[in-house]
Amino acid sequence: MRRTRVAARSSGQPRAVLGFVMALPPLLLIAVFAGLPIVLAVGYSLGHTGGLNSVTASYAQHQHVATSGWGTFAAYREMLATGRFRTDVAVTVLVTLLSTAVVLVLALGIALNLRLRGGRVAGAIAALGVIPLFIPVVIASWAILTFYSTDGFIRSVFAQVGLDAPALGFKVVTIVIGSVWTSLPFAVLMVSSGIQSVPDAVIDAARDSGAGLLRTTRSVILPMAFIPIVIATTFTAIGVLGSFTVPYFTGPNSPRMLGVDIQNYFAAYNQPQQAIVIAVTIFVLASGIAVLYIWANFRSANSKDL
Amino acid sequence: MRPTVTHTPSTTTPAGAAFSPPAAADAALVLQGLNKELGGRPIVTDLDLAVARGELVCLLGPSGCGKTTTLRMVAGFLAPDRGAIVVDGKDVTGLPPERRPSAMVFQSYALWPHMTVFKNVAFPLRLKGVGKAQIAERVEAALELVNLTHHMGSRPGRISGGEQQRVALARALVQEPALLLLDEPLSNLDARLRVKVREEIREIQQRLGITTLLVTHDQDEALSVSDRIAVMNDGRIEQVSAPTQLYAEPETEFVATFVGSLNRVSGTFSDGGFVPGPEVTAVRPEDISLHDHPGSATFPVRVDRVVPHGSFIEVVLSGEGQTLRAFRSGTVPVVGSQVHARVERSMAFVDGRRVS
């Protein structure tokens, strides 16, 4: 199927030009309204305060101005020297790793249950996992905070039987809970679609060869659904990495995730240059994750036999 | 969940089977009173079958007749509602597929695309905990059996359909199964390859003396490779017989129609004429002879159409208010001409059962 699809893509000279032209509008939109601001912002973080950046430069505090032609890393050096920033980077990475791992385990559980057991219940579980997709993140964050907070559901239930459950509001673990909640739908959709598309016959063949369910899953289903799983992983990780709303509502004052730090450096500390340094940090981390995505896709493109 | 099973499998087969079924002691596979409903619809009903050691039995029937369901019950992918499956005297009905001594070749081959040919074939052995050196040896032997040693390092996606089919066969054979199950193994191959591969399969099966159950809807395939054929219709076995017997002496109208070509009329041919009646008369096209002149028991017919088939000619005739087809070799009759036909041999069915 996949091979024929690729083969079906036409590549004749005039059609190729037409295709290129048709593909341009969204790219131009992005280049102008996101690409250009990104370039300017990175320039500003390197100390270039002229041009459109002069607006920001006019009110910024603790600004580092470029002394050489290409700029200065002074703002980056300053941030890296800040213990708080290093802690926040670490916490952001930790929350990202934890959330992604939990999301992946849940999504795999839901998808495998749907694939191997099937039936109405399994379908209902999968549908349940997709519900958060339709709830605005602001509401979700707020609902989760009230659910786990001091007077929330969890503590209320424990209090019924006389137990004192920990309050989870404003903790790092609350950010993980919130991130898992909001990221689950995409992962469930990706992973279950990948696992659903593993044909019955190859699973049967593995069982017939003497593999139990666990072994079939490990040796056949997971490798065959590898790309959707990688995509689910990378997009979940990138999403959590740069998230603002969930940690802003549910997280503690310290340590804080980088997405919230940006807002604070902008608004509360009036240090836009440092805020952009944080944004660039997130971008660099996200790019690292994106490389995994691209590698997986090109790997599959090169061995066209899946 | 399942009924208690006697270890003396039934030897009763559908009425009047000419080929005597294997004695219980010989039977490598016994299916006893299998029943299966899917979605509230009976798919397999009261199915009994015994397959002798080293025998190749074909389950033949139209799509939806329950033959694949039967095979999947034997393999363990489906649990029968009632009945028992006994392999080599051991009741395996309750076992999951991975613990059954059977190996299956799937219609779609079901090769694992992320493993090389070698790894595909080696996988069952690795699961059994066979040593590395022995795996290499046995995989190589299996691939040699199907003539594929040169593709050992290839991914399944890079080799042709016929080759994939042979890898699937090697993967089943390498397990040295007590029972080989083939689910429409040739249906995804083109006509020429199909003939070649089925001969290869038969040759390997006989060389290894491996008990085999093959599912197909293709009568040519069934007739050419089987020791015996079980024709299925509507969840039941209609007849179990050797190929020649099945063709020559179908026990039911369904079997007669499904296997080979058939002229079917309501009525009888008697003394060179056609008499309409309630019973069904079936005549194989090769059992109608054509003559230029009238003779005993001939009746006049007109040649409507001539369809050459290479080695023989199919002649479409009309006469006595019927349309008949006859096969002949040699001279080609002129379309529109008047000739005389004689029914050399016929079968009669009442309510679908053979009466003469």
Add this chain to the structure above:
Amino acid sequence: MKRLTTVVALGAVTALALTGCAKKSGDDTAASSGGKTTVRVLISGDTNVQDLWDKGIVPGFEKANPNIAVTVELDLHGEHDSQNLAKMAAAVKGNSDSGMDLIDGGFVLQAAQAGFLAPADPSTVPGLSDVPGDIIKAGGGGGIPYRGSSVLLAYNSTKVAKPPQTLDTLLAWIKANKGQFTYNSPKSGGSGASFVTTVLDKYLSPADQQTLRTGYDQALESTWDKGFAELKSLNQYVYQGGVYPNGNAQVLQLLSAGSITMAPVWSDQFISGQKTGQIPATIKATQISDPSFTGGAAYLGIPKNSPNKAAALKLASYALTPAVQNVIATTIAGYPVIPLAKLPAQTQEIFKAAHPDTLRPTYFSQVTNDMNKAWDDKVPGK
């Protein structure tokens, strides 16, 4: 082709129809009626300030100036201060309309510092002539002080009979009553900022305090170290072992719900909250001394290039009239910034001990920004 045209046409029509559906928030009021000037007020703060504008200032102003309409928008806790400041900066540089004519609170002082605001002095805002010069000066040239408020120590009288009277006794009380005290992070609201400033000031000489209130001196910020060490040592004694809520309102909620016993709160929020019943009568408030909690003026700002500058200036000046100052005093318990003598006797009585002149002002805006960051870096979670 016909189908294509139909689809495109249908899409275009739907799009156009939808464009018409987008609703400007000013549509309902005055923007549509011709000939009127509209002053767009942006409040960066809490809801009680919005109430003040909606009920206390705007109706009277519109009545007195039939040609001017006022629309009021609230940006709670200055949630979007960064967007709004960016927008104002870009608008001033590019000489376009920022969509704001008068800003109350939030980033006003930051904007004043950057020179984005129309200069404010008695010549442009006549009402300012009644306001003490120091307060105007702290506005950075563009900020118009229009009300004052101070931070008080609120406590649950059912649990505490005799509240602490000085900072030192307060700190001792916090340590003696684990988990019963908290304050909001300074960046999220003034009451927390005031507590932090007050603890920091404890270790600063009066001269240094004065320097940080009237200008920016980064070198002097190193003198905060002792104060931050003190604040850090409080972590384990604070609510849930170091939970600092976001915003003044959340602290009040914790206090009202009985989750904590004591907290710094804004005087105006506290008084109006008790009026509406959101804060139970059992919660009482007092001022501490040595040093006292800070308080200060809230500032208005008018962007340099506001198209409705004249009307906005008029509105700012109106806010300084004795009548409005009295409304501020009575509705949200804000401190008047004009001499008390100009106000009714009843109001004079309430505020005689709490005139802005007697309040300890907060730090200069840039210093506050640095303090916010330093607190974030040094206190929570350490």
Add this chain to the structure above:
Amino acid sequence: MARRLTTNVLLTLFLALLVVFILGPLLWLGIRAFATSWTYPNLLPDGWTLEWWRKVIADNQLSTAVQNSLTFAPLTVIVSAVICLPAAYAFGRHDFAGRKIMLVGIFATNAFPKMGLFVTMASMFYALGLMQTVLGIVIVHVMGTVVFMTWIPAAAFGAVPRSLEEAARDAGASPARVFFRVTLPLALPGILVAMVMSFLASFDEAQGTYLVGYPDYLTMPTQMYSLVLNYPLQMAAVFSILLSIPSVLLLALAHRHIMGGQLAEGFQLR
């Protein structure tokens, strides 16, 4: 048998926890919309009331926000479709230099936190006269939908068998007719999913909308930030329920297609 029982018990437990995890917070908040007050640690509110609904409906600012959100989301979907679908067709059907790089590039800019771009964006929007305009807001919203609107339909277009189009051409249909009668209907499920995702993305956008739209155009999410922090929790609950209605309708409409793997297809680079 015992093993199967254990599996079933574990599975039921997992399911129960998942239900609590996913639906619990929503219900806990939802019930509040009808609660007078709620005392810890009771599992149900102290009393029931519809008072908060009346208050939300009476609040003019909130209803304007609802109306704006319901306007901008479909508008964004239409504009995004017009801009992106031809590109999606090109990505799905043509092979040209830089095709994959362009596909990745569309996503790459999304990984940069938007919060870092407000200042430059504000300057640009002023320079182009887009500040406080419907067009400006739509641009901000469309930016957040481009990935969905190109990637998913591109995969859907790519999956339409060439032979079906050729058969239609062979039968005498013009290229445009083939596109509208054959290609588009077959790719429609993918496009539908892209539209749903775009709608939700637009519906959720808050920060950029505030930058460009303030003070003229405020949407539900921009109001939601102040609402949840400021109004009584019950009103936030009412608002949450209202906000979820369009989403639930969408869920009902497109559930089959979304679960059907259209989304997943779109995210694989081909």
